[in-house]
Amino acid sequence: MKIKQVGTPLPEGSALWRYFDFQKFLSFMIEECVFFNRMDKMEDMNEGISINQLQLKFGTEREKLIAKLEKANSNKKELPLERRQRLYFLSCWLIHHRESVAMWNSYSDDSGIALKVDAKKLIDSIVKESKVLNDSEKLLHLYYGNVHYKDFFNKKDRSSFKNEEKILGFHKDTCYEHEHEYRFLIKQDIKAKGEVQFVKLKLNNFKQIPFTLIYHPKMEPWKKDNIRRVIESFAIININCKDSELQLKNW
Numbered sequence: 001m002k003i004k005q006v007g008t009p010l011p012e013g014s015a016l017w018r019y020f021d022f023q024k025f026l027s028f029m030i031e032e033c034v035f036f037n038r039m040d041k042m043e044d045m046n047e048g049i050s051i052n053q054l055q056l057k058f059g060t061e062r063e064k065l066i067a068k069l070e071k072a073n074s075n076k077k078e079l080p081l082e083r084r085q086r087l088y089f090l091s092c093w094l095i096h097h098r099e100s101v102a103m104w105n106s107y108s109d110d111s112g113i114a115l116k117v118d119a120k121k122l123i124d125s126i127v128k129e130s131k132v133l134n135d136s137e138k139l140l141h142l143y144y145g146n147v148h149y150k151d152f153f154n155k156k157d158r159s160s161f162k163n164e165e166k167i168l169g170f171h172k173d174t175c176y177e178h179e180h181e182y183r184f185l186i187k188q189d190i191k192a193k194g195e196v197q198f199v200k201l202k203l204n205n206f207k208q209i210p211f212t213l214i215y216h217p218k219m220e221p222w223k224k225d226n227i228r229r230v231i232e233s234f235a236i237i238n239i240n241c242k243d244s245e246l247q248l249k250n251w
Contacts, residue, residue, distance in 0.1 A: 001130050006145030006170050010095065014119040016182055017094040019107035022227070025115070025213075029234065032206035034126060036089035036186055036199035039169070040082065044176065046152065048084050048169045051161040058152050079190070087188040088169055089139075089199045091126075095119065095146065095182040099214065099246055102178045110218040110250075113227065117211050119182070125203050126184055137196050138189035143167050147181040149174045207238050217244035 020028065028035070039047045049057070055067040071078065079087075094103055099114065108114075123144060130142040150157040152173045161171065169185045186199055203209070213231075215224050224241070231239055 001133055001139060001142055003127055003130055003142045003144075004167070006143050006167055007148075010119050010123075010146075010182070012120070014095060015097060015116050016119045016122055017096060017100070017103070017117075018115045019094070019100075019103045019112060020115065021108050021112050025113050026230070028115075029231070029236065029239070031200065031202075032204075033200040033202050034091050034184070036091045036184070036201065038086060038196070038198055039088040039090055040085035041198075042085075042090065044172060046081075046173065047090075048088055049081055049171070050078060050168055051158070052078060053081050054152060054158055054161065059158060060155065063155070063158070084168070086195060087190060087192075089186040089188070089196075090169070091184040091201075092179075093122075093182045093184075094180050096180050099217075099244060100178070100180075101246065101248070104216060104246075108216060110216050110220075111223055112216045112219075114214040114216075115211050116214060117209060121209050125205055125209060126201060128205075129201055129203060130186075133201065137199075138192035139186050139199065140189050141185075141187040143169070143185045143187070144183065145170060147172050147176075147179075147183055149177040207236065209238060211239045213239050213241045214244050215241070217246040217248045218250050219244075 052067045052071055055063040059067060094100060104112070127142070133139060148171050150160065150171055150173065152158065172181070188196060228241055231241070
């Protein structure tokens with residue numbers, strides 16, 4: 001598998017976050033795998049959109065005309081967005097130094113948890129395991145880096161796509177900017193037979209990666225006790241449980 005970092009490396013000491021409901025966290029802990037969801041199963045219908053497709057969908061009449069001409073004169077046949085989305089797989093994390101109320105509200109209820117991990121340790125682990133990933137499903141590329149946010153309804157922002165990284169899948173509309181997303185993207189060969197629904201990447205050094213588990217700020221004490229007991233029952237010592245730093249009202 002070919003591996004490429006998109007954009008500049010993260011500063012030393014950066015942290016990545018993932019917000020889970022408890023069932024997804026349990027799966028992560030038991031299987032010791034990073035889950036990559038297929039792009040067409042994501043909420044955003046414009047995931048992986050190209051500059052040409054962006055202009056055809058949101059552009060002015062002049063932009064649409066230019067996009068059609070460029071498409072007609074191009075030597076490379078572009079995949080329809082729906083087809084591309086079935087060949088891309090994503091693992092999405094938050095890059096930030098603190099908790100996010102918006103992410104708590106979007107991705108978990110009061111039984112949910114957040115995992116915080118040193119960015120370099122997780123990236124190095126995923127890169128290492130990707131190099132030996134079984135290629136029976138023709139998984140060709142791993143890309144990783146920050147997502148860049150653009151106003152899809154703004155002409156200047158649309159045109160700026162041309163001057164940036166040519167790897168698709170690392171631009172989203174500004175309405176998702178609160179996610180501060182850092183993502184890992186696996187690209188499947190277009191010639192692969194059959195459809196892959198998802199990818200699970202086994203982290204063989206899972207127990208050597210220090211994770212901090214943060215309870216939902218509204219979680220009741222008995223639920224916290226249950227989570228601690230579950231972690232102890234699996235003899236996992238690399239997950240340190242902590243209360244949230246946020247103070248939110250229970251309405």
